Amino acid sequence: MNTIPIFEPHAHMISRVTDDYERMSAAGVKVVLEPAFWLGQPRTSVGSFIDYFDTLIGFERYRASQFGIHHVCAMALNPREANDPGVRDAVLKLLPRYLEKGGVVAVGELGLDEMTSTEEACFEVQVELAKKHSLPLLVHTPHRNKRQGFVRCFELLKHSGFPLEQVLLDHGNEETIAITMGTGVLQGFSIYPNTKMDPPRMVALLKKYGTERISINSACDWGISDPLSVPKTVALMREAGFEEASIRKLVWDTPAEFFSASGRVNRAEWVCPPEAAPFSATGTTIARGGGKVPGSCC
Amino acid sequence: MAGLWKSFAPETALAGMIESELAALAGGAEFAVRAAGLPRRIGRALLPSGQMKLGVVLLERGVWRACDLAALACIEVVGAEVGMELFLHGDRDERLMSVRALPLVSSQGELQQFLRRLQSCNDQALFEAGFVDSNHAARVLDEADWNRAVLKLAFVGVALERITDWEARTNPVLGAMLADLAAERQAAGRPVWAGTNVVLASLDR
Numbered sequence: 310m311n312t313i314p315i316f317e318p319h320a321h322m323i324s325r326v327t328d329d330y331e332r333m334s335a336a337g338v339k340v341v342l343e344p345a346f347w348l349g350q351p352r353t354s355v356g357s358f359i360d361y362f363d364t365l366i367g368f369e370r371y372r373a374s375q376f377g378i379h380h381v382c383a384m385a386l387n388p389r390e391a392n393d394p395g396v397r398d399a400v401l402k403l404l405p406r407y408l409e410k411g412g413v414v415a416v417g418e419l420g421l422d423e424m425t426s427t428e429e430a431c432f433e434v435q436v437e438l439a440k441k442h443s444l445p446l447l448v449h450t451p452h453r454n455k456r457q458g459f460v461r462c463f464e465l466l467k468h469s470g471f472p473l474e475q476v477l478l479d480h481g482n483e484e485t486i487a488i489t490m491g492t493g494v495l496q497g498f499s500i501y502p503n504t505k506m507d508p509p510r511m512v513a514l515l516k517k518y519g520t521e522r523i524s525i526n527s528a529c530d531w532g533i534s535d536p537l538s539v540p541k542t543v544a545l546m547r548e549a550g551f552e553e554a555s556i557r558k559l560v561w562d563t564p565a566e567f568f569s570a571s572g573r574v575n576r577a578e579w580v581c582p583p584e585a586a587p588f589s590a591t592g593t594t595i596a597r598g599g600g601k602v603p604g605s606c607c
Numbered sequence: 608m609a610g611l612w613k614s615f616a617p618e619t620a621l622a623g624m625i626e627s628e629l630a631a632l633a634g635g636a637e638f639a640v641r642a643a644g645l646p647r648r649i650g651r652a653l654l655p656s657g658q659m660k661l662g663v664v665l666l667e668r669g670v671w672r673a674c675d676l677a678a679l680a681c682i683e684v685v686g687a688e689v690g691m692e693l694f695l696h697g698d699r700d701e702r703l704m705s706v707r708a709l710p711l712v713s714s715q716g717e718l719q720q721f722l723r724r725l726q727s728c729n730d731q732a733l734f735e736a737g738f739v740d741s742n743h744a745a746r747v748l749d750e751a752d753w754n755r756a757v758l759k760l761a762f763v764g765v766a767l768e769r770i771t772d773w774e775a776r777t778n779p780v781l782g783a784m785l786a787d788l789a790a791e792r793q794a795a796g797r798p799v800w801a802g803t804n805v806v807l808a809s810l811d812r
């Protein structure tokens with residue numbers, strides 16, 4: 310049985326069905342972080358971005374709360390659509406407003422995809438936005454030409470002067486960990502069912518490098534992906550004899566600390582179910598059918 | 608009427624924080640960007656309870672949060688149209704602030720439109736905030752909109768006592784809608800809304 314709370318730091322829940330929320334909740338997921346990314350195909354107007362951002366901070370958070378899961382976001386212009394001059398500047402202009410929202414705990418996914426100069430320019434603009442809004446960064450690294458793209462992201466970050474401890478450099482693998490180990494960066498690994506990094510490979514990597522400054526996620530979206538890949542990796546880690554404390558560090562302490570460091574959210578509230586329910590006449594919140602008062606489990 | 612927020616008689620500390628928000632706006636800060644931070648800066652503490660009458664408006668002050676009052680003060684300055692942005696593009700906190708504040712600065716037509724939009728809101732807390740604990744719905748909705756609103760309140764199980772002026776607005780069409788809902792629930796073996804019989808009895812009188 311899994312008693313360790315799980316922070317899923319990279320899940321595109323807008324693409325998932327309610328069954329996924331139900332299964333994640335049953336597997337111990339208490340918080341999901343949904344980074345803004347693309348929608349599987351390019352958007353043709355800035356209005357589509359506005360509605361997407363509004364859904365992430367609105368209905369998606371509400372939907373998660375119905376399954377006892379806290380939903381927080383990272384907001385950014387993703388590197389794929391950074392290459393589209395039809396939307397790029399307008400989306401960058403929108404961001405300051407969304408980066409002030411209560412449940413927005415990082416700037417992301419920014420990063421590189423095809424490694425164009427435009428992607429780099431948008432990367433730099435968004436690093437400055439993160440400084441201005443006192444938020445950490447969630448950085449997407451390319452899936453093709455991984456090693457070179459990863460190195461370039463890391464160079465851009467070092468050049469920006471942004472504190473590396475406040476950067477989650479995501480989608481790493483066995484090669485990239487050699488670049489980032491010991492640099493202070495939080496090293497993210499996306500675990501997929503059969504391509505890229507899978508649970509057995511991840512466990513092997515954790516055996517070699519330990520769990521310090523490492524974070525794992527499912528990066529589940531519309532493609533072949535598994536919203537339970539974090540709890541499945543936890544189960545494999547147990548079989549492999551990892552201590553509970555180091556598992557907890559990996560899937561809860563590290564991401565919870567990283568995404569609450571801005572002070573935007575109260576980390577203590579994350580282990581209690583979120584408020585999904587109406588405000589009563591006295592303004593306190595009661596669950597439909599008479600649930601408990603928020604915070605009463607803490 | 609500017610300065611409406613002062614009618615809520617906020618404590619000195621809260622009034623001071625609201626004045627600094629207004630000063631920031633006067634200094635050129637963009638409300639759309641600052642609004643999201645109001646709950647963090649001003650807080651969500653509830654105001655003291657008590658019925659208030661502001662012209663034709665009746666409301667319960669005790670459901671208002673400190674940040675809601677700050678939002679009202681700001682929206683009085685930037686106008687209802689900018690305030691509406693909070694509802695359209697805000698998170699739950701911002702949307703609740705707009706649901707509290709907008710009815711006090713909107714024309715009757717704007718408020719009708721706003722409540723119509725809110726009627727379809729999936730988040731029950733926000734829907735309720737617009738339709739109960741004030742007479743906004745009772746004073747501006749036409750009969751068809753009013754009936755739809757009360758039916759949804761009954762459907763989600765809000766207590767009849769929280770629907771301000773329900774007795775004055777009750778009508779036979781609403782009575783038939785509620786009777787249908789009760790029959791459907793009974794047939795399904797589910798609980799019937801407790802207000803049903805009270806409303807039906809009031810129509811018989």
Ligand SMILES: [Zn+2]
Binds near residue numbers: 344418528
């Ligand atoms: Zn992603």
